[in-house]
Amino acid sequence: MSLVYKAEKWMKEKMFGCQTCGQCILSHTKMICPMNCPKGLRNGPCGGTLDGKCEVIPELDCVWTNIEKKKAGAKDLKIHLPPKEELLNTASYVNLVNGKDKATRLPHDFVDTRHIAASSKLADKMGRGEFVVTLEIPSPLNPDGLSRVEKIMARTREHVDAVNTTTNAGGVPSLHSTETGKVVMDHGVESIIQFCGRDHDKDDFLGEVEKAMDMGYRNFLLLTGDWLPQDERKVAQQTWFPMDSSQMIHFANQQLEDWQSRLGTVPFVGCAANPFSSPMDISVERLAFKRAAGARFCQTQAITHVPTFAEWYQQVRAAREDDPKLTIPSLPLVGSKKLFQVLCRLPGVYVDPSLHAIMERDDFQRASLDWAFGIAEGVIEVGAAGVHVMNFGMPPAMIDEFLTQIRGRAQEARTRAGLQFQPTKV
Numbered sequence: 033m034s035l036v037y038k039a040e041k042w043m044k045e046k047m048f049g050c051q052t053c054g055q056c057i058l059s060h061t062k063m064i065c066p067m068n069c070p071k072g073l074r075n076g077p078c079g080g081t082l083d084g085k086c087e088v089i090p091e092l093d094c095v096w097t098n099i100e101k102k103k104a105g106a107k108d109l110k111i112h113l114p115p116k117e118e119l120l121n122t123a124s125y126v127n128l129v130n131g132k133d134k135a136t137r138l139p140h141d142f143v144d145t146r147h148i149a150a151s152s153k154l155a156d157k158m159g160r161g162e163f164v165v166t167l168e169i170p171s172p173l174n175p176d177g178l179s180r181v182e183k184i185m186a187r188t189r190e191h192v193d194a195v196n197t198t199t200n201a202g203g204v205p206s207l208h209s210t211e212t213g214k215v216v217m218d219h220g221v222e223s224i225i226q227f228c229g230r231d232h233d234k235d236d237f238l239g240e241v242e243k244a245m246d247m248g249y250r251n252f253l254l255l256t257g258d259w260l261p262q263d264e265r266k267v268a269q270q271t272w273f274p275m276d277s278s279q280m281i282h283f284a285n286q287q288l289e290d291w292q293s294r295l296g297t298v299p300f301v302g303c304a305a306n307p308f309s310s311p312m313d314i315s316v317e318r319l320a321f322k323r324a325a326g327a328r329f330c331q332t333q334a335i336t337h338v339p340t341f342a343e344w345y346q347q348v349r350a351a352r353e354d355d356p357k358l359t360i361p362s363l364p365l366v367g368s369k370k371l372f373q374v375l376c377r378l379p380g381v382y383v384d385p386s387l388h389a390i391m392e393r394d395d396f397q398r399a400s401l402d403w404a405f406g407i408a409e410g411v412i413e414v415g416a417a418g419v420h421v422m423n424f425g426m427p428p429a430m431i432d433e434f435l436t437q438i439r440g441r442a443q444e445a446r447t448r449a450g451l452q453f454q455p456t457k458v
Contacts, residue, residue, distance in 0.1 A: 119133055195216045232280075
């Protein structure tokens with residue numbers, strides 16, 4: 033261990049809580065070390081941030097919220113790449129001099145690929161302003177569970193435009209998103225395949241996306257990922273995720289021209305956003321950052337309070353009135369008191385008191401469905417591109433009731449708001 037490293041480590045630990053990544057970006061983060069984020073994020077807060085607190089260790093302030101507050105709204109539409117593993121626990125001053133850290137210390141420009149159209153029916157529908165309905169189906173734990181997916185698709189295929197096939201929901205190991213997606217595609221519906229930066233490095237991720245495109249998938253939701261429940265909650269190099277969502281989006285975006293020319297396919301890349309993160313302007317800027325990185329559409333955290341979504345969405349759409357509306361708010365259908373508690377524990381999810389009150393009622397399932405219709409119509413009236421349906425124990429008949437009615441209700445909601453309605457032909 034060199035004397036330079038020892039001296040730098042001692043000084044920076046005292047001053048900044050340095051985690052000795054060896055490729056220091058303090059000059060870009062207002063002298064607050066971002067590597068004190070348990071996930072090791074280098075481009076902004078994750079979607080689990082509520083009230084400025086860390087998703088992983090709630091008693092701590094979110095490091096990136098503090099950084100963004102000090103930036104005071106300054107726009108920095110460049111991206112930091114994941115740290116090089118070989119530079120961990122080395123002297124950043126030495127790496128600065130010899131240039132070893134240049135690629136990961138300095139931010140990189142984004143690539144503008146807006147002229148390249150995505151090869152997706154969902155992308156076509158959203159680009160035309162059609163109202164879309166997406167449904168979430170968690171991948172089962174093993175192949176036996178695919179029969180459940182088969183039954184859901186047999187009931188819902190006529191009413192949805194695409195299905196999110198989530199992987200490792202709640203951190204519980206499951207079949208990969210692409211395995212569940214096969215059942216969805218067999219029913220003539222597009223899948224939205226999910227990848228998490230928590231689970232892949234760059235080369236592995238790009239290889240998996242290309243493999244998925246070879247299988248016929250066109251829509252991809254790229255997420256940083258939630259903390260795994262079995263992992264100790266702490267700040268250490270061992271906990272850092274290989275990538276964050278913005279880096280994944282950026283890397284995929286860099287490949288679009290190559291994929292288009294070599295495969296004849298361009299993926300429709302999506303991201304997540306949380307309207308309930310506060311301060312709200314940080315959430316709005318975070319989505320703008322992901323859009324600049326190459327995200328084409330967005331699905332939000334569960335929406336349980338329309339006025340908050342409306343305020344957030346107004347800021348998101350500011351000066352973008354002529355752009356296609358590509359934000360799909362998530363809507364929880366809650367029919368189980370046990371799964372309601374699961375919803376309440378999900379990272380980054382705000383559950384409004386109105387839903388808590390409904391869950392105390394004897395007829396909570398019917399009241400919850402009526403509440404969900406109200407939330408859906410509220411977000412549609414302020415311009416949402418569609419709705420993403422998340423089931424938390426609602427009986428199949430009530431899910432079907434929602435799916436068969438929502439397009440008609442959407443038309444009425446858009447008419448009330450003076451918005452043009454484009455029905456989707458599923």
